[in-house]
Amino acid sequence: MGLDFYTGKLADAVNWARKFSLFSYPFVTACCGMEYMSVAAPKYDIARFGAEFPRFSPRQADLLIIVGTITERQGPALRRIYDQMCEPKWVIAFGVCASTGGFYQNYSTMPGADQVVPVDVYIPGCPPRPEQVLDALILLQERIQRGEGHSQVMLKAEQKNGGGYDVPTTAIRPRTSHLPGGDKGGGGNVGGGNVGNVGNVGKEG
Amino acid sequence: MDNTLAPPASRRVVVGIQEPQDFDAPELPTEPLPLNMGPSHPAMHGTVRMVLEVEGEKISSADVQIGYLHRCFEKESEFATWTQVFPYTDRLNYVSPMLNNVGYAMAVEKLMGITSLIPERAQYIRVIVGEISRITDHMTCLGASAMELGAFTPFLYMLKAREWLFELLEEVCGARLTVSYLRIGGCAWDLPVGFADKLRNILDRTKGVLDDVSKLLDRNRIFRDRLDGIGIITQADCLQYGITGPVGRSTGLAYDVRKDAPYLVYDRFDFDVPVGSVGDNFDRYAVRVEEIKQSMRILEQALEQLPAGEFMLNDPRIALPPKSETYNSIEAMIAHFKLIMDGIHVPAGEVYSYSEAGNGELGFYLVSDGTGRPWKCRVRPPCFAAVAILPELLKGIFLADIVPTFGLMNMIGGECDR
Amino acid sequence: MSQNVLDRVKAQFTAGELVETGAQHGDEWVRVRRDSWVAVATFLRDDPATKMEMFIDLTVVDRFSTEPRFDVVVHLYSVSLKQRVRLYGGVTEDDPTLETLVGVWAGANWFEREAYDLYGVRFKGHPDLRRILMYPEFVGHPLRKDYPKEKRQPLVRRQPNSVD
Numbered sequence: 058m059g060l061d062f063y064t065g066k067l068a069d070a071v072n073w074a075r076k077f078s079l080f081s082y083p084f085v086t087a088c089c090g091m092e093y094m095s096v097a098a099p100k101y102d103i104a105r106f107g108a109e110f111p112r113f114s115p116r117q118a119d120l121l122i123i124v125g126t127i128t129e130r131q132g133p134a135l136r137r138i139y140d141q142m143c144e145p146k147w148v149i150a151f152g153v154c155a156s157t158g159g160f161y162q163n164y165s166t167m168p169g170a171d172q173v174v175p176v177d178v179y180i181p182g183c184p185p186r187p188e189q190v191l192d193a194l195i196l197l198q199e200r201i202q203r204g205e206g207h208s209q210v211m212l213k214a215e216q217k218n219g220g221g222y223d224v225p226t227t228a229i230r231p232r233t234s235h236l237p238g239g240d241k242g243g244g245g246n247v248g249g250g251n252v253g254n255v256g257n258v259g260k261e262g
Numbered sequence: 263m264d265n266t267l268a269p270p271a272s273r274r275v276v277v278g279i280q281e282p283q284d285f286d287a288p289e290l291p292t293e294p295l296p297l298n299m300g301p302s303h304p305a306m307h308g309t310v311r312m313v314l315e316v317e318g319e320k321i322s323s324a325d326v327q328i329g330y331l332h333r334c335f336e337k338e339s340e341f342a343t344w345t346q347v348f349p350y351t352d353r354l355n356y357v358s359p360m361l362n363n364v365g366y367a368m369a370v371e372k373l374m375g376i377t378s379l380i381p382e383r384a385q386y387i388r389v390i391v392g393e394i395s396r397i398t399d400h401m402t403c404l405g406a407s408a409m410e411l412g413a414f415t416p417f418l419y420m421l422k423a424r425e426w427l428f429e430l431l432e433e434v435c436g437a438r439l440t441v442s443y444l445r446i447g448g449c450a451w452d453l454p455v456g457f458a459d460k461l462r463n464i465l466d467r468t469k470g471v472l473d474d475v476s477k478l479l480d481r482n483r484i485f486r487d488r489l490d491g492i493g494i495i496t497q498a499d500c501l502q503y504g505i506t507g508p509v510g511r512s513t514g515l516a517y518d519v520r521k522d523a524p525y526l527v528y529d530r531f532d533f534d535v536p537v538g539s540v541g542d543n544f545d546r547y548a549v550r551v552e553e554i555k556q557s558m559r560i561l562e563q564a565l566e567q568l569p570a571g572e573f574m575l576n577d578p579r580i581a582l583p584p585k586s587e588t589y590n591s592i593e594a595m596i597a598h599f600k601l602i603m604d605g606i607h608v609p610a611g612e613v614y615s616y617s618e619a620g621n622g623e624l625g626f627y628l629v630s631d632g633t634g635r636p637w638k639c640r641v642r643p644p645c646f647a648a649v650a651i652l653p654e655l656l657k658g659i660f661l662a663d664i665v666p667t668f669g670l671m672n673m674i675g676g677e678c679d680r
Numbered sequence: 681m682s683q684n685v686l687d688r689v690k691a692q693f694t695a696g697e698l699v700e701t702g703a704q705h706g707d708e709w710v711r712v713r714r715d716s717w718v719a720v721a722t723f724l725r726d727d728p729a730t731k732m733e734m735f736i737d738l739t740v741v742d743r744f745s746t747e748p749r750f751d752v753v754v755h756l757y758s759v760s761l762k763q764r765v766r767l768y769g770g771v772t773e774d775d776p777t778l779e780t781l782v783g784v785w786a787g788a789n790w791f792e793r794e795a796y797d798l799y800g801v802r803f804k805g806h807p808d809l810r811r812i813l814m815y816p817e818f819v820g821h822p823l824r825k826d827y828p829k830e831k832r833q834p835l836v837r838r839q840p841n842s843v844d
Contacts, residue, residue: 084302086309086331087676088356091402091439095428098421113304130815131309131330132836134301160349163334163829164822165814173836184439329813336798337822337829372705501733501759503787517734517759613705614737614755614766627753629741642737642755650790679813 076198077107082118087125089152092184101187115141123170126154139174145208150176153183175207292317301330308675324656331675339639343605352440355677358399358620360391363444369615369626370446383571384448385526390564393557399620400550407669416475423471426464448574458565489544493667504647507622512538512545519618531563546670605634621645643677682708682763688729709766718779732756735785740799744825749773780806798823
């Protein structure tokens, strides 16, 4: 058994700890904020998943939850907040406005938060039901455990390449274990995960 | 209002720069410090940016910048049919979506001249769901404001009560928050079976929640100290700025659209309109608590008076035909097609219609050119006027006082920025 | 409903200052000539028979194919007398300016800023006329009928080394 076994087990343990103690930064803008409050409320209780604590400073958070519509005016603020977070960090786009712009197609709405920040999990819904949000959180936790969050992949690549951010997007495998064929290669996009423009994020600024 | 809630006059803090001798400490020289709050800030209810100039802890100037949630309601509604605007109206004041639907439906009906033809049951249903939304609005505002001051428990209690109401709304129309329940001419569907009993049950439990929250907050030394005497608005300010709703009534301005210009069936109910006296933050809190109780009173009377009947106007030019006919007869299918594709033909003209939303007078100014799409659909947002007074109001108060002052204005980004 | 408001205004001002009055769907309205905008507004606020103390709304309608192109629309309410009125101020496209109402009602400040931001109507004498809903770098006035709905002007560059 080589060193890989131990570092592999250590990575698993660290990821286990990370996924169950997510400190979220709820970037709340609009109506989805009400459903975010409901998810944090006693009935749907996000605390059971360990992600209860909203840290209202990006420097202390590792999960950026973009709740609600992002307008063009909000773009620089969102990007700056994403940049202030420490690695590894994950991003959830909560609601269809943050995912793709929703039914707003106009001069002020950004068609999705992934125009400016890379997103790990998209939650459709207008607003999404709290159960959807919890499902997305579980999906994210599984990705964290497998080390597939965009930030984790970049960190790993950085270590391997000695500093480069160039990560081919095929490095991120979509989840297929639940599909009827089982875990046979990366079949299509399923459920929650799609990472946008990983390469560009590295090249910015 | 119960006047044992008012603190003794000696404990009232006067807003403004305090004289140095009050504090028994020397006046230290300060330099103005520009400080930025927002646009993403935990204590900013919506998304708003305040560029403050602070001297020590006191604010010398505040530039409140809104527009971070400008989702182009007016522009989108110019490209949508009259009925397709309803989902956009849900997302205006998203904590009380039914009230926006009510306001918009009333405006289009006024423009068409069919206000008197709306069936009585539909009007009662509109009142009922509107008051439920008003309760959720005030509960969210009070809960969030309390949380920002550190009182986390009332926030969770209020959310618990709000969940019950959301679930009830979900039974009515399928959505907890963005309801789109009303249509021009009535409601989309009738109330479900057993609605009245469920609502009465929820109202009983909500009274219990309100009592709990009152016990925690009304005489709480910290809560009162942070709210009393801060952020005083006068009646004259309200008239100049057009501030209505709980904020306006907290100053003593007794203007409530439901009483002064009754619409739907509000003139058949016996309810009071709470009016404050000082116009500070605590009055805004107390007016909202009292309004929740009055809304519950209206709901009880409405449930008793709710008549049987149609929930939608029976006019093929306005209401969609029943699905069984749409699938089986050509006339109904054509009528359905025309209503969906072209929209309801609203005669050319202009109208301003107003109703009492959670934050005050919600006005819809509609301009129609005779087609099925609006030429202009303007929302007069009540909290826009309330936030407009903030740059003046924040001068001279402490930095920490921004939090309750802004919180209790209940600025909802969707409504303020549209 | 508020017919006496129209009567008072017509009695006080001549045809040189008012263009037209009328009522539709229960709303009374007055179309005012541009030069007497503030005079009519001040009269409506101060006259004991109209007493329009409360400023409700100010917006602009883009008529697009009729002259004058923009109509500045003001809604006023009298809390004491429970009556309402609507004022129209026609403004052309070549000279989209109008006097500010900030001196009459302080609340007109932000509403006029929004009218400037979204329609391009400038208000003479306004203390702080700048954009309120759109960001300062935005070019154009989006609610005008000739501004395309989906023309975005992104504030954050999507691609590095590009203007987009």
